[in-house]
Amino acid sequence: MSQAVPLYAQLINLLAAVILLLGFAMLAQRRVIQLIDLFALQGFALFLSTLVVAVKTGQHHLFYSAGLTLVLKVILLPWILHRLVRKLHIKGEVEGLINIPTTTLIGLGLVIIAFNVATPISQLSSTITRGTLGIALATVMLAFLMMITRKKAITQVVGFLAMENGLFLAATSATYGMPMVVELGIALDVLVGMVILGVFFFQIRDQFDSLDIHHMEQLKE
Amino acid sequence: MTLDFFALTLLIPLLSGILLSFAGERHWAPHLNIIASAATFLSAAGLTAEIIDQGPRFAFGEQFFIDSMNVFFVTLTAFVGMTTAIFSDPYMKNDRSHGKLTPARLRLYKSMYQLFMCTMLVALTTNNLGILWVAMEAATLTTVLLVSLYRSPASLEAAWKYFILCGVGIAQALFGTILLYFAAERILGESGTALLWSHLVEVKGQLDPTIMALAFIFLLVGYGTKVGLAPMHNWLPDAHAEGPTPVSAVLSGLLLNVALYAILRCKVLADGALHTDFAGNLMMGFGIFTLLAAAFFLGRQRDVKRMFAYSSIEHMGIITFAFGMGGPVASFAGFLHMTMHSLVKSAIFFAVGHAAQKCGTQIMEDIRGLKRINPLIGWGLMLGTLAILGMPPFGVFASEFMILTHAMKFHPWATPFLLLGLGVAFASILAKVQPMVFGESEAKPLPHAPAITPVFVHLGLALMMGLWIPPYLSRWFLEAARMLG
Numbered sequence: 001m002s003q004a005v006p007l008y009a010q011l012i013n014l015l016a017a018v019i020l021l022l023g024f025a026m027l028a029q030r031r032v033i034q035l036i037d038l039f040a041l042q043g044f045a046l047f048l049s050t051l052v053v054a055v056k057t058g059q060h061h062l063f064y065s066a067g068l069t070l071v072l073k074v075i076l077l078p079w080i081l082h083r084l085v086r087k088l089h090i091k092g093e094v095e096g097l098i099n100i101p102t103t104t105l106i107g108l109g110l111v112i113i114a115f116n117v118a119t120p121i122s123q124l125s126s127t128i129t130r131g132t133l134g135i136a137l138a139t140v141m142l143a144f145l146m147m148i149t150r151k152k153a154i155t156q157v158v159g160f161l162a163m164e165n166g167l168f169l170a171a172t173s174a175t176y177g178m179p180m181v182v183e184l185g186i187a188l189d190v191l192v193g194m195v196i197l198g199v200f201f202f203q204i205r206d207q208f209d210s211l212d213i214h215h216m217e218q219l220k221e
Numbered sequence: 222m223t224l225d226f227f228a229l230t231l232l233i234p235l236l237s238g239i240l241l242s243f244a245g246e247r248h249w250a251p252h253l254n255i256i257a258s259a260a261t262f263l264s265a266a267g268l269t270a271e272i273i274d275q276g277p278r279f280a281f282g283e284q285f286f287i288d289s290m291n292v293f294f295v296t297l298t299a300f301v302g303m304t305t306a307i308f309s310d311p312y313m314k315n316d317r318s319h320g321k322l323t324p325a326r327l328r329l330y331k332s333m334y335q336l337f338m339c340t341m342l343v344a345l346t347t348n349n350l351g352i353l354w355v356a357m358e359a360a361t362l363t364t365v366l367l368v369s370l371y372r373s374p375a376s377l378e379a380a381w382k383y384f385i386l387c388g389v390g391i392a393q394a395l396f397g398t399i400l401l402y403f404a405a406e407r408i409l410g411e412s413g414t415a416l417l418w419s420h421l422v423e424v425k426g427q428l429d430p431t432i433m434a435l436a437f438i439f440l441l442v443g444y445g446t447k448v449g450l451a452p453m454h455n456w457l458p459d460a461h462a463e464g465p466t467p468v469s470a471v472l473s474g475l476l477l478n479v480a481l482y483a484i485l486r487c488k489v490l491a492d493g494a495l496h497t498d499f500a501g502n503l504m505m506g507f508g509i510f511t512l513l514a515a516a517f518f519l520g521r522q523r524d525v526k527r528m529f530a531y532s533s534i535e536h537m538g539i540i541t542f543a544f545g546m547g548g549p550v551a552s553f554a555g556f557l558h559m560t561m562h563s564l565v566k567s568a569i570f571f572a573v574g575h576a577a578q579k580c581g582t583q584i585m586e587d588i589r590g591l592k593r594i595n596p597l598i599g600w601g602l603m604l605g606t607l608a609i610l611g612m613p614p615f616g617v618f619a620s621e622f623m624i625l626t627h628a629m630k631f632h633p634w635a636t637p638f639l640l641l642g643l644g645v646a647f648a649s650i651l652a653k654v655q656p657m658v659f660g661e662s663e664a665k666p667l668p669h670a671p672a673i674t675p676v677f678v679h680l681g682l683a684l685m686m687g688l689w690i691p692p693y694l695s696r697w698f699l700e701a702a703r704m705l706g
Contacts (some may be wrong), residue, residue, distance in 0.1 A: 121432055125403065140396065147389065156385055163392050170396060174403040179416060182351030186395070189358045193388070196362055200369070204381065207374050 008056045009131075015049035016132035019169060020111070023142040026162060027107050028100050032090055032154060036081045039158050039165075043073030046165055049132075050172050061180045062172070068187050069168065077161060080194055081154070088205055090154060098149050107142050114138035125174055132173040139166030153204060157197055164190055226271055227280045227287060229264035230295065231342055233257055234302075238335030246324045251310050254331045258299075258306035261338065265299035268292060273693065279348070279419070286348035286419050290701040294345050294482055297560060301474045301567050302338045304675035308571045309334075309467035311669040315578050316465065318668045326370055330465070337363040337471065341479050351416045353483055354391070354398050357447065360476060361387045368464040379459035386456040390446025394483075397439030401490070404432040418486060425493025433494035440487045441503060447480035449534045450507045450541060451514035458522075461530035462583065466574030469526055473533040474567035478559055481537065485544060489705060492547075501545045508542025509635055511535070512642035520649035524583045525573050528653060529566065532609060535646050536562045542635070543624045544705070551627045552702035557690075558620035561683055562609070565617060568679035569605040572598050575671040576657070579664045585653050590662030599658045601676040606654045608683050610647050616686035 005013075022042040029035045047069040054062035084090075098106075118134035125133065140163050147159035164186075171178050178186075237257035244250040269292050272278065277288035287295070313330065316322045322330075340363055344356035361384065369380035398416075405415040408427050414420045421428075446453040461469040484504070491500040515535035522528040536558070543555035575598050580588045592599035608615035621643070628635045686694075 117435070121400070121403070121435065124407075124429060124432065137396075140392070144389065147385065153381065160385070160388055160392075163389070167392060167395050167399065171399045171402075174399060175406050176411070178351055178399065178402060179349075182349065182355065182416065185352060185355030186358075189355055189362065192359070192362050193384075196365055197384070199366070200377075200380070200384070203369060203372060204377055207372065207377050 016135040018045045023139045040078035110141040111138040136170035226267040234335045234339035242332035258303040262299040262303040314669040367468045376463035379463035383456045383460040394443025397436045400436035404428045428494035437491035444483045451511040458530040462527040470567040470570035474563040504545030511538030516642040516645040549702045552705045554623035556698045561616040564679040565608045568676045571676045572602040589660040597673045603658045614687045616683045
């Protein structure tokens with residue numbers, strides 16, 4: 001690109017890059033507590049980028065969804081997760097099925113695929129944020145990879161929530177966000193899901209004395 | 222806005238679900254579950270009469286849209302919801318006297334059951350594809366705790382798998398929905414109507430084909446996970462086998478249908494935008510693969526509920542294939558097959574549930590001589606099995622015959638695969654069910670007499686539809702099939 005990129009666009013791209021970087025950091029993080037903090041940080045970057053888009057475009061509902069992100073993903077969900085970790089006495093390192101360098105390399109490949117898929121679409125977009133669609137898809141895929149390669153139930157949940165972050169970024173970057181009623185519904189689902197999972201963790205722990213899903217390998221075929 | 226049949230259909234399960242969560246151990250709680258389900262069915266029937274009479278309508282502004290296609294699913298859902306509630310009453314009481322359940326869990330079950338019905342009905346009637354996604358996810362959430370109701374290690378594992386796999390799947394569907402919104406917004410603008418199906422279908426020819434193709438892939442894989450399409454089907458046998466039997470019956474008979482319905486709505490849009498058979502071909506491929514994968518896994522099962530769960534996957538494969546072929550005949554057969562599968566499969570689960578409870582096990586080798594223990598259950602299971610395997614004169618035969626002949630005519634390459642899948646499934650299931658029904662046994666009677674009526678009501682309906690489809694019903698199927706294009 002030869003012409004100067006406007007400041008807000010640079011800011012959005014920078015924040016999107018931060019989100020992707022945090023995605024990689026989560027993929028490489030071994031400790032549960034730090035993983036949750038990284039997730040909160042990713043939520044915060046998402047909040048900032050939504051806010052920048054909201055200010056620039058003056059779309060009212062984007063302010064609301066930025067607020068929703070802040071409350072839900074930066075404050076409420078990490079708080080619930082931290083509480084769970086404390087109550088369930090989850091300590092120590094997260095065991096991966098594949099070692100970290102290999103996972104990161106696979107993640108790199110996924111990012112390339114994501115950009116290839118997203119490029120033809122983002123060219124059709126007229127939003128100021130279109131460049132970030134590829135990053136959004138890459139974030140979704142990295143979270144997906146994290147869910148596959150981790151053995152602890154709680155890391156899978158963080159992966160699940162990070163995937164939601166990526167989807168949210170996709171929605172803001174391609175279309176300035178979904179209609180408000182849909183976004184509220186999605187937020188409600190995530191929250192209810194989190195509460196159910198909390199209940200569920202205790203059931204798993206009581207039954208298996210561990211939150212390692214390695215124990216759950218009875219059912220096959 | 223006056224209170225009408227539509228509002229009642231959604232409100233009854235919602236309110237009774239909330240009420241039941243407070244009801245606790247009151248003696249009227251089990252009755253309320255049945256009465257609420259029956260009332261839902263009655264108002265759904267009233268709604269159907271209204272739609273047949275006056276044509277499609279909107280409700281609550283344009284947020285809900287009821288036409289001949291989804292009103293048919295609404296009635297089916299409400300009907301099976303009602304019969305399952307009747308079946309579950311003695312079943313759950315027996316589980317309680319066996320000490321498998323506590324009062325608190327029974328309360329959770331009844332409350333979540335009604336909320337689950339509500340989410341499915343919302344998913345079926347909403348006009349907003351975003352709300353459709355929200356309702357589908359809510360349907361998963363309400364059933365996760367039902368699958369793990371027994372709190373056994375295996376049931377917890379099944380529920381965890383169900384939650385994570387369906388969660389991942391549904392996330393793909395959300396990405397597809399975002400792409401769809403992106404394609405629509407370029408034409409319909411940001412007025413908030415860009416996710417309303419009734420608006421989308423009017424401009425489907427102008428939607429960008431590149432985006433729509435990608436969106437449909439994500440939507441098919443996402444909702445397909447909930448349909449149980451292979452290779453995303455892994456959660457399904459576990460959730461069906463480890464959850465309580467009434468939950469297996471509604472998961473198999475209803476939830477899979479609702480997920481498939483979501484795919485069909487999206488297919489209409491994708492077809493309109495692409496002007497090719499891309500969406501149909503994709504569905505045919507997934508359908509055949511699912512049918513074959515399930516048929517070959519069937520023979521290796523030892524748990525009776527697992528086996529019938531695989532049979533559900535197999536039938537979902539056939540139905541997906543039928544809708545993939547497209548055209549009025551194949552879609553008609555698809556709708557018929559969906560109806561038959563819902564009725565027959567839930568009837569089988571009712572019979573299997575009672576049988577497993579009597580014998581105290583779900584392992585097929587240990588269930589013997591059902592005909593002797595309780596002739597009605599034994600014959601119910603045998604007839605249900607014959608019906609699901611596509612024996613005439615049951616309705617499954619009619620729909621499978623239509624699908625097969627249509628495939629021979631227009632997609633001859635698929636015929637050998639279809640026949641192979643159906644044949645393998647037939648042999649594996651029959652060989653396992655026969656010794657379960659006939660043979661010797663000395664099981665003790667149950668404290669609460671099982672509800673046999675739902676089994677035979679379902680089978681009777683399946684028999685009737687095999688011999689004679691009432692004219693209004695076939696008109697209704699045809700209209701729905703025409704809408705699919």
